[in-house]
Amino acid sequence: MNRIIKGKQSLLFENAPYIVSAASVTGSKEAEGPLGKLFDMTNEDDLFGAQTWEEAESTMQKEACVLALGKAHVKADEIRYLFGGDLLRQGIATSMGVEALQIPMFGLYGACSTSGEALALAGMSAAAGYGKYMLAVTSSHFGSAEKEFRFPLGYANQRPLSAHWTVTGSGAFLVRAAEPDSDSKNGQSRCEKTALPSEDDISTAHISHVRIAGVTIGKIVDYGLKDSQNMGACMAPAAMDTIVQNFEDTGRNEQDYDRIITGDLGYVGQSILFDLVRGKGYDIRKIHLDCGMTIFDRETQDTHAGGSGCGCAAVTLASFILPKIENGEWKRVLFVPTGALMSTVSFNEGASVPGIAHGIILEHWT
Amino acid sequence: MNRIIKGKQSLLFENAPYIVSAASVTGSKEAEGPLGKLFDMTNEDDLFGAQTWEEAESTMQKEACVLALGKAHVKADEIRYLFGGDLLRQGIATSMGVEALQIPMFGLYGACSTSGEALALAGMSAAAGYGKYMLAVTSSHFGSAEKEFRFPLGYANQRPLSAHWTVTGSGAFLVRAAEPDSDSKNGQSRCEKTALPSEDDISTAHISHVRIAGVTIGKIVDYGLKDSQNMGACMAPAAMDTIVQNFEDTGRNEQDYDRIITGDLGYVGQSILFDLVRGKGYDIRKIHLDCGMTIFDRETQDTHAGGSGCGCAAVTLASFILPKIENGEWKRVLFVPTGALMSTVSFNEGASVPGIAHGIILEHWT
Numbered sequence: 001m002n003r004i005i006k007g008k009q010s011l012l013f014e015n016a017p018y019i020v021s022a023a024s025v026t027g028s029k030e031a032e033g034p035l036g037k038l039f040d041m042t043n044e045d046d047l048f049g050a051q052t053w054e055e056a057e058s059t060m061q062k063e064a065c066v067l068a069l070g071k072a073h074v075k076a077d078e079i080r081y082l083f084g085g086d087l088l089r090q091g092i093a094t095s096m097g098v099e100a101l102q103i104p105m106f107g108l109y110g111a112c113s114t115s116g117e118a119l120a121l122a123g124m125s126a127a128a129g130y131g132k133y134m135l136a137v138t139s140s141h142f143g144s145a146e147k148e149f150r151f152p153l154g155y156a157n158q159r160p161l162s163a164h165w166t167v168t169g170s171g172a173f174l175v176r177a178a179e180p181d182s183d184s185k186n187g188q189s190r191c192e193k194t195a196l197p198s199e200d201d202i203s204t205a206h207i208s209h210v211r212i213a214g215v216t217i218g219k220i221v222d223y224g225l226k227d228s229q230n231m232g233a234c235m236a237p238a239a240m241d242t243i244v245q246n247f248e249d250t251g252r253n254e255q256d257y258d259r260i261i262t263g264d265l266g267y268v269g270q271s272i273l274f275d276l277v278r279g280k281g282y283d284i285r286k287i288h289l290d291c292g293m294t295i296f297d298r299e300t301q302d303t304h305a306g307g308s309g310c311g312c313a314a315v316t317l318a319s320f321i322l323p324k325i326e327n328g329e330w331k332r333v334l335f336v337p338t339g340a341l342m343s344t345v346s347f348n349e350g351a352s353v354p355g356i357a358h359g360i361i362l363e364h365w366t
Numbered sequence: 367m368n369r370i371i372k373g374k375q376s377l378l379f380e381n382a383p384y385i386v387s388a389a390s391v392t393g394s395k396e397a398e399g400p401l402g403k404l405f406d407m408t409n410e411d412d413l414f415g416a417q418t419w420e421e422a423e424s425t426m427q428k429e430a431c432v433l434a435l436g437k438a439h440v441k442a443d444e445i446r447y448l449f450g451g452d453l454l455r456q457g458i459a460t461s462m463g464v465e466a467l468q469i470p471m472f473g474l475y476g477a478c479s480t481s482g483e484a485l486a487l488a489g490m491s492a493a494a495g496y497g498k499y500m501l502a503v504t505s506s507h508f509g510s511a512e513k514e515f516r517f518p519l520g521y522a523n524q525r526p527l528s529a530h531w532t533v534t535g536s537g538a539f540l541v542r543a544a545e546p547d548s549d550s551k552n553g554q555s556r557c558e559k560t561a562l563p564s565e566d567d568i569s570t571a572h573i574s575h576v577r578i579a580g581v582t583i584g585k586i587v588d589y590g591l592k593d594s595q596n597m598g599a600c601m602a603p604a605a606m607d608t609i610v611q612n613f614e615d616t617g618r619n620e621q622d623y624d625r626i627i628t629g630d631l632g633y634v635g636q637s638i639l640f641d642l643v644r645g646k647g648y649d650i651r652k653i654h655l656d657c658g659m660t661i662f663d664r665e666t667q668d669t670h671a672g673g674s675g676c677g678c679a680a681v682t683l684a685s686f687i688l689p690k691i692e693n694g695e696w697k698r699v700l701f702v703p704t705g706a707l708m709s710t711v712s713f714n715e716g717a718s719v720p721g722i723a724h725g726i727i728l729e730h731w732t
Contacts, residue, residue: 005446005495005496008443008470009470011496051715054711054712054715055715055717077374081583085475087456088709088711089455089456089514089709089710089711090453090455090475090477090712091475092707092709092711092712095707095720095722096712096717098586099586099588099720102585102586104375104583104584104585105583105584105585105586105722106474106476106486106487106583107476107483107707107722108472108473108474109451109456109473109475110472110473117472117473120472121472121487124490124491125490127494128490128493128494128495128496129371129494130377130490130494147711148455148711217447217470217471217472218471219469220461220464220465220468220471222465341457341458341461341473342456342458343456345420345455345513345514346420346456346458346462349421351420351421351462354461354465356461356471356473
């Protein structure tokens, strides 16, 4: 059986699946940011040839999937299952985006944590032997998200400094099962004990040294905050909960990770996260990154607390994080996309904004 | 490895997990319908003590989960992962509903197919050995759904005869992994070869003879229909696709199932389904049921095309279908919840309404 259950919320895979390719598609503002040159595809007017923001977001998802497949020379009909989601009501960006691929699919909603949710389920399904290839994809779009959660762009509403800027982008990840039984007998998911890729793998895949070694699935964490314009504060407790749970489940601590990378806590959420984690006896300040802080330049891009959205963590992982794990600069990363669980209806009815965060353990293997 | 991959979209589990308990919570109209006496909990004013329809829906989800756990004498902290979803934007009924249970959770969106999606993932996770217990829950509420997709109830808008009546209800299912290796060597998921429940199981569980023998995960199927008030027609092609794929993947046909039960095609969708399936060379008329047609009385309840919603298939499964499998009246059932993938935004922008359907193979075992 290809799994080890660890603690309450985590799984470490005996025969860990790997990420064989990844692709990032973003809008113009992201292209002008610090990671701009790393994205696979960007678009000048953020419409990607479509008539609406929602269609544009769908187009990004489709392009990201097609690019990820193309990089690994894998056809859509070789993909067993697709796990995808976005921020829009009823997930229409995903259902319109992946329709053309005709892959059996699971629609997901985890707010901005969805890239973690999708990677977790893709990894779990591949590790369970349910198919050779799984595809995980998420997206967000500034135009569609403002319309969904706040105001249409034409209103030109002002935003508080604690507000995030939704990333226009989509990231797709092709997850491949390890060779059967390659290391199923040793009960460890360590780099040195995993299967080597075949010659064929090395020649065709852009990524061949990154494995999904395990996952820590998050609970809903609610500190009672109600300010939907301060999502960093709403999500920080969930990020803390998942990170600390990962440490407890695996017997590790901050010294066992080269980086712990949250999704989109931003500047406000990061400082809260540091305090909360310190209260549990850990100090992650030296190894922490946040995709929302990485993707935009705070000084020049006027994005307030930082980037956010299902696409934020996804495109940062695809373009910036995975290459560093692939080349061995980082040996083990805990990737923790964070989500704020709210809607305009729950906000208007006075409900709080709970958070959720899913942890994905990514390891370099040779 | 506990799985057999069958064909393109299906999995048959070698060591199939079972449904150890199920619970149904519904509103007043459902209580007056043909299945009324079978539901575990109903409420007179459909508010369940809450102030809003959304909160009421959340309460139903929580109560359904608590009831399902209670029936099996399992505590929430024994549940490894929860898979849940609803119809509302950003899935707030689920995140508000299951928050108190503090179970690591995956938020799902598959429109009215979500109960199938949740059961599939719960079954896949249990069969993979990722934990002993998984919980699947979905809900819908007439008041919150009308507000979400059409008009607030106070508008008293008229509805065409092809429209569905969203079921106010929530169904929860506790899925338990089979005993390890109990029948992992025979490579079959047949009733007579599965593990027997222990004495303890028999004395504590309300259900002990129903297994999730396999799944057929659906693709998005789009015939280009745009009438969101005729969801039966929009979803029927997806139901056909999944049913026929299940036949092809497993080498079975309509004679191998005692019942094929769709989610909420209703009267309009059923006749389309029959035609489409006949076009593929099968005839399921004698064994077909539809939860949307079963849950309301067409003559007296004025529900037009039938019931719909994430809760429709879920409460019908929990209250009506599972007992018939449990007592052996039906030996093998293909349960196929169907979803129409749309939002008010996609509808207003002129997008079509594609469908999706997930098939769950439920078997009586002794």
